[in-house]
Amino acid sequence: MGFHTFDADRARQLEDEARYAWISREELIDAVDPTADAVVADLGSGTGFYTDDMAPHAGRVYGVDVQPEMHAIYREKGLPENVELVEGDVGDLPFDVGELDAAYSTATFHEFGDADAVTELARVLTPGGRLVIFDWSGDGDGDAGPPCAERYRLGEAVEMVTDAGFAVRHARNRTETFVVVARAP
Template sequence: MHLRLHGAHRNLPKAFAGRGSRIYDLVARRVLRGFYRRLADDVSATAPQGGAVLDVGTGPGVLLVELSRRRPDLHLTGIDLSADMVGAASRNLGPRATVRVGSVTELPFPDRSFDLIVSSLSLHHWDHPEAAVPELARVLRPGGRLQIYDFRFAPFDTLTGAAREASVFTERPPERTTIRTGIPLFPRCVRYTAG
């Protein structure tokens, strides 16, 4: 279903480059702000004191902005495929977080770098979600948590299968919960947690 709806996203960085990144930045900050506030409340409740948090597919960094307001104790990092999105995130965040260009299938971080990994409205864009699972597990600290928020059609089953196959996220098996977004266009999304 995922591939039928979205196909391969080989040109995703181009879609979120230049004008596309400016448009999405505006939409994320204005139209989706309430959604990101709800996610920030949810993430803030689970992030450990002084924890290191990675936002995969950070886009213009709106979730990190909201997290920094709620939890100034957190060490926030964002990663995105699009250099223009990383530029927008840097402008929106200033010194509150570190953002860099990178792929979820080749995370540019040492092993066990993060206590919490989050991703919002990004999974459905990943070309190879099964290849992301070992990388996410690699950079997550023991006892850490993965929280992915996305549309119901995102390839959550692929993540679960890859986690089972790689024998990762066994401490806290993957679980899906439907949550309200506060956005009339898409009133619900799925929160996928593992650890």
């Protein structure tokens, strides 16, 4: 949808552990299911809140964000040794074909999700690699997260992912959010 990006002036709010009420570190790690040598990308990594959670479980984690201000805050906070920051748009990633074992998005898919971005993810993920999307649901009531008009519905996200050739393994609406776990073509 790409209606907006998170306001970098409010970036410190991204470090609030209350975010785990919507997407817990445990369910994220379980959905991505990285191996110790996996190459993983956090799409819309912001200040690295969820990147830090993934880092101990993977060989290399790329924090991808379009806003250099977010990376500056993350650098100031301190990066795990196996995290590398990548400035760029998900629709045009600087990775080789099949370079990533997994990619995930935590509450950012509504900011970058479109057919071009999902097709690009199919390109950079290894065949069978995991794509995990946790995002605010257009079917939610809007009490948390962005306005409902700026969100995808679960069915829209699933259709976009399957249109790019992904095989959806799990898709479910949750309170205010949805989750999609898919395998790359």
